Amino acid sequence: MRRTFFKYISLNMLGALGLSGYIMADTFFVANRLGTGGLAALNLAIPVFGLINGLGILLGIGGATRYSICRYQGDGDRANRTFTLALGAGLMLGLALALLGGLWARPMARLLGANADTLALCTVYLRTVLLFSPFFLLNHVMVCFVRNDGNPKLAMAAMLTGSLANIALDYLFLYPLNMGIFGAALATGTAPVIGLCLSSLHSLTGRNQYRLARPAALVRPLADVAGLGSAAFLNEFTSCMVLALYNLLMLRFAGTTGVAAYGVVANLALMALALFTGLSQGAQPLISQAWGRGDRQQVQALCRMALAAAFLTGLALVFMTQFAAQPLVALFNRDGDPALARIAVDGLRIYFLGFLWAGPNIITAAFLGATEQSRASFLLSLFRGGVGIAILVLLLAWLMGITGIWLAFPATELLTFFLGLAAGHRVLRPQRQ
Numbered sequence: 001m002r003r004t005f006f007k008y009i010s011l012n013m014l015g016a017l018g019l020s021g022y023i024m025a026d027t028f029f030v031a032n033r034l035g036t037g038g039l040a041a042l043n044l045a046i047p048v049f050g051l052i053n054g055l056g057i058l059l060g061i062g063g064a065t066r067y068s069i070c071r072y073q074g075d076g077d078r079a080n081r082t083f084t085l086a087l088g089a090g091l092m093l094g095l096a097l098a099l100l101g102g103l104w105a106r107p108m109a110r111l112l113g114a115n116a117d118t119l120a121l122c123t124v125y126l127r128t129v130l131l132f133s134p135f136f137l138l139n140h141v142m143v144c145f146v147r148n149d150g151n152p153k154l155a156m157a158a159m160l161t162g163s164l165a166n167i168a169l170d171y172l173f174l175y176p177l178n179m180g181i182f183g184a185a186l187a188t189g190t191a192p193v194i195g196l197c198l199s200s201l202h203s204l205t206g207r208n209q210y211r212l213a214r215p216a217a218l219v220r221p222l223a224d225v226a227g228l229g230s231a232a233f234l235n236e237f238t239s240c241m242v243l244a245l246y247n248l249l250m251l252r253f254a255g256t257t258g259v260a261a262y263g264v265v266a267n268l269a270l271m272a273l274a275l276f277t278g279l280s281q282g283a284q285p286l287i288s289q290a291w292g293r294g295d296r297q298q299v300q301a302l303c304r305m306a307l308a309a310a311f312l313t314g315l316a317l318v319f320m321t322q323f324a325a326q327p328l329v330a331l332f333n334r335d336g337d338p339a340l341a342r343i344a345v346d347g348l349r350i351y352f353l354g355f356l357w358a359g360p361n362i363i364t365a366a367f368l369g370a371t372e373q374s375r376a377s378f379l380l381s382l383f384r385g386g387v388g389i390a391i392l393v394l395l396l397a398w399l400m401g402i403t404g405i406w407l408a409f410p411a412t413e414l415l416t417f418f419l420g421l422a423a424g425h426r427v428l429r430p431q432r433q
Helices: 003-071 076-111 120-132 133-148 152-174 179-197 219-293 295-330 338-370 374-399 402-428
Strands: none
Touching: 003 076, 003 120, 003 133, 003 152, 003 179, 003 219, 003 295, 076 120, 076 133, 076 219, 120 133, 120 179, 133 152, 133 179, 133 219, 152 179, 219 295, 219 338, 219 374, 219 402, 295 338, 338 374, 338 402, 374 402
């Protein structure tokens, strides 16, 4: 079990890290090619990218969780209907988002806080990325089902190959071809197309157990899938919505330079969160399978191993940012702006303290979802990613200014940690003999 566990989480952590590299590559190349204005515009647009990824993860994780449970309970028909439903919903939502981007990208940019310095750049990035929404959503769905269908190596390869292609295309479009922020968005949109082609090899080679099947109903099964994937969706979506709130607060306290500084911290944080997302996604199939078999003891063992791995990863991230904050920030500070460097370095050291608890919180929420406790999983994720941090960032910003903005994340994660202990206790406690 330990060998299988570490195989799954290592492959998925690497793959999720590669997937988050979409935005990190854009940030690095845009910051060094277009400067502070481009970096600020990109950071303002990231919340919409979070919406796209969040919906893809909602359908992928939720559908794949139900798929695994049905498979291990011997209900192949329901498993196939779940796959078809997740795939169809991903396509329809993707087309709706593409239409939204084609028609209303500029008003969306204004809503996210773009001003005269950043509006044009932000609008171009939003419109281009949203037009690729169907590929982003279908890629998430296919990767999750391939992983849950016993092929984690291909799932990882699909995520990593797309990310590496994005990095190569970012350089090509921004430097030799000089395509500006449109080139960065085009490179990001091309990545899931490549990933989707690779993950489809699982079906084309005949290794898949899932098949297309006509769903007997739509509303209740879709609600079931959404419930099981709600924690993963909220982790992604609310973090980006809170990022929009942070952007607006930074704009008020430190102007465009503050937004650019927060962009550096936020993008490094997204990479860190990807490690925990990969860890939780790697553990989820194994937990769901054990739960479907009724093996409560193995469920408990898997969750404890995942929590331990999350804590050690968080500890490593805290040490890294305490001692290497300055060189990390310098990677994104093309002009050597001292104000940007000062704000970002201080923020990185404070903000990343939250990862001591963020990893265990994400694992706890994923564990609750994988064991069909979707309500508890949803509420925990809603607090840590939405309600709790929104309240604390507004309160602490009012009391302490920029320092309070940075402190809101670790404060929220610490509070969530104690709530998660209570929520997970019922399943994790030893059974009476």
